[in-house]
Amino acid sequence: MDNKKILIVDDNADIRLGMHVRLKANQYETLFAADAFTAVTEARKHRPDLIILDLGLPAGDGFTVMERLKHTPFLAVIPVIVVSARDGLGNQKRAFEAGAKAFLQKPVNDAELLAVVRQALGEPAGIKTHAPAHKALV
């Protein structure tokens, strides 16, 4: 079976790389976008199984991306996990209303990220345990 493809959208290159390393170690294939426009074109081109989306982006923001995805039926079904440094209160609500499957606050705990990724992809929790994320933040 092919590995699942995950599109990582974040304008911070270090964070993209960090997520890539962690996801690759868990047998996921990764794609990247550093701005809102590229996020939508990459999603259209590669049809990822999941999108990890930052909110603060150049050329729009995470909400714009979700809005654009909704207009194309085959993109609208891709689950989106929002990962943001923004204040959780209002943005979390907005993200869920825009159709996000989960909202994670930066700095993200990798164990939590992996758990949410698996849940969003409909995989059983803890199936790939040979590369565990470091013990969770309190």
Add this chain to the structure above:
Amino acid sequence: MKHKPLQVLVVEDNAGDVRLLREMFSGERAGSFEITHLLRMSEAENHLAKGGVDIILLDMGLPDGHGLETVRRAHAAAPCVPVIVLTGLDDEALAAEAMTQGAQDYLIKGQIESRALPRALRHAIERHRMQTETDLIRTNQIQFKDEFLSHVSHELRSPLTAVRQFVTILLDGLAGELKPEQSEYLEIVLRNVKQLHSMINDLFEVSGIQAGKLKIELQCASVDDAIAYTLNTLQGAAADKGITLSSEIEPKLPSVCADPARIRQILVILVDNATKFTPSNGMVKVEVRVFEKDPNFLLLEVTDSGCGIDPDKTERIFERLFQAADPAAADRNGLGLGLYICKDLVTRQGGKIWAKSAPGLGSVFSVTLPIFSLPKLLAPAFSDERQARHPVTLVVTEIGSRTGWLSNEVRAEQCRGIRDLLRGCLYSDLDILLPKMDFAGPAELFFILAITDDIGGGAISKRIRKQLDSSERLGKAGLTHSISCRSLDPIGRNATESMEECLERVAANIQELMNKEISSRQVRNG
């Protein structure tokens, strides 16, 4: 350059005094002052409401206003216009007091030097202008600081994310095997990253407090869970320092009316603080019992055997950025915001927080939280005798999910909105939307108590159904709902029982009904 004349409003009922005042302006250049004279406070208020007045000369003995009250009224009618109080020689103390009520200055009648009056007016206006400007600058500064705090804590999170990611990637061996020493050093980095993270969260909380954005969702909550959570969370850190962390909980404690997430937050801050300021082999203990001095409250105490605090500082430690301990003595690693956040959270949940301590003798931090009381919630609705004879309808709204499972995130996010929506469905002041009581398996239950007949209960249910059906948010979030209502028999008050006893009885009935609703769903929903 031609100046507009200064508009002076003289409020004075003594014609002689007015004449004298007018004469004092006679030496001034024509067009530099324009005087309006009124006899009564009420007239002055009307005149001030129209605007255009630059300064008020106010007598403190008017036919319709006396003493400090006149100053307050003038200030209320035109908060931006400076006031100079006119007074007799025997009233100087009163006039001085007027300055605390917003007057700029006072002049003693019969002692006003004629050339000094116009100058005094100009000075008063100028002083007032400067004061207003300073206030404005201060307000802007505070606002700027809060926006800045919020912005900074946001900007700090992204780089911190990258640091955290790569440290854990290294620690998990994703970039190759580590030597024990390398692991140890990376653990130190990680510990410091976590600390930085909690400081950033503190900053964020504080900017939220300042902006009044901190959310608190009161519900019927147990403190046991919060204590278990806190001890679990901090046990490791305490053990590392060789500190014994324990708890003592009175059996069968009543629930409190508070936000469970916020109780956890309060306890974590207090226990974390206690651990920080307690040396190795010390102890930190959390105790809960009904507050001896007021049985309407629970008392939570966090006791430590730490370095203690000067008794004269036990109030100031709750101020923002205040740090009591000698920086060199303790492993101080916070911003000094924790107790400030605690105090805000406790106060907003209707409780109190205080500390007792002495240097070297440890500290006791005490928090009170109001006990959840159904009779008390019902009291306003039954304050009128007649209501006790009306039937009571319990309307149950059950929110579930199409997937059969409500995640905590969805619960937290959607429930506030649903509560607001339900609140809008209440028909009268007598209807009560009860705080959250208990989980009903994977569903969420909301109870409304309607003091009405069967028809009224049915009408509320219908209205809720219509509102929930048309809510796009619920549909989008994949939530389902069902509404049912059950009536209790009218509850007349016995001749022998007091209103309190009657309320207790009503509350017990309602509680029993709610428990049935909850447990039947817990069974059904698994």
